[in-house]
Amino acid sequence: MIERLKQTTLIIAGHGSSKSPNQARPARKHAAHIAKKGLFADVKTAFWKEDTRLKDVLEGVLTPEVVIVPNLACSGHINKVVIPREMGLKGELTQTNTQRIHLCKPVGEHEGLPALIAKRLKEVMQERDLAPKDTTVFLVAHGNPNPDRPASHDTTVMMATRIYQHYPLHAILPAFLEEKPFLKGWSKRTTTKNIIVLPFMIAAGTHGARDVPRFIGVEPTEKQSMEMRENAIPAGPFEVEGHHLWIMRAMGSHPTIADFIVDIAEERLSEVPY
Numbered sequence: 405m406i407e408r409l410k411q412t413t414l415i416i417a418g419h420g421s422s423k424s425p426n427q428a429r430p431a432r433k434h435a436a437h438i439a440k441k442g443l444f445a446d447v448k449t450a451f452w453k454e455d456t457r458l459k460d461v462l463e464g465v466l467t468p469e470v471v472i473v474p475n476l477a478c479s480g481h482i483n484k485v486v487i488p489r490e491m492g493l494k495g496e497l498t499q500t501n502t503q504r505i506h507l508c509k510p511v512g513e514h515e516g517l518p519a520l521i522a523k524r525l526k527e528v529m530q531e532r533d534l535a536p537k538d539t540t541v542f543l544v545a546h547g548n549p550n551p552d553r554p555a556s557h558d559t560t561v562m563m564a565t566r567i568y569q570h571y572p573l574h575a576i577l578p579a580f581l582e583e584k585p586f587l588k589g590w591s592k593r594t595t596t597k598n599i600i601v602l603p604f605m606i607a608a609g610t611h612g613a614r615d616v617p618r619f620i621g622v623e624p625t626e627k628q629s630m631e632m633r634e635n636a637i638p639a640g641p642f643e644v645e646g647h648h649l650w651i652m653r654a655m656g657s658h659p660t661i662a663d664f665i666v667d668i669a670e671e672r673l674s675e676v677p678y
Contacts, residue, residue, distance in 0.1 A: 413446045414447045452487075468504065508669060508671075537573070543578050544581070556580070577594070602652045620649065620651075
């Protein structure tokens with residue numbers, strides 16, 4: 405496998421945003437971390453709505469194999485439609501005269517993610533002396549009002565259940581920005597004293613930094629936002645309708661995500677004979 409990786413280019417693919425450069429930062433940081441290890445011939449990032457573009461990233465890539473790992477929470481429209489369309493792929497395996505291009509499952513489907521989230525939740529709660537029985541966690545995803553695109557909803561509901569299996573507390577409830585159950589209605593769904601809001605967004609961007617606080621009725625200071633983004637220090641506590649509320653950084657920025665990306669790439673290559 406080591407020799408095969410040395411002949412493989414890893415591409416970390418994502419959505420990106422022309423309005424929110426922070427959305428691409430986690431992918432770029434993970435790429436830089438992986439590149440330093442020297443596992444692959446090259447490590448690149450590519451985005452739908454930000455440079456380097458998905459449609460351009462394969463130009464000049466000459467390695468015999470290319471592995472694309474979507475830096476996404478679930479296998480939805482972007483993973484199944486946008487990335488193949490923009491990159492000219494034919495599915496999970498695209499064979500050209502000189503290359504084999506592999507499209508992998510997204511980072512959000514790595515089997516280690518529920519345990520990683522549970523571990524971070526436990527750390528945050530212990531640091532703040534929050535009792536599990538008195539704490540509700542809202543796992544927040546974008547969601548999609550289109551019933552034909554249920555991936556975000558279904559993945560988030562499943563993830564909430566799996567996190568709870570690793571770290572049972574009062575409740576871990578899914579909530580969404582654009583479909584029911586809406587994050588805006590959070591206060592009607594729990595009576596616990598402590599509330600933790602955790603964006604289930606691999607690249608938080610505008611949604612994690614601006615929309616999530618707005619939807620729950622709080623406004624972190626500039627310092628709180630910076631410390632949450634750069635140092636993973638939860639913003640809070642905010643006093644809202646009798647609750648003590650904290651907002652955590654999206655888990656997509658956690659350093660272990662880089663290891664998950666490598667795992668997914670290696671798993672894909674091991675499934676397809678050289």
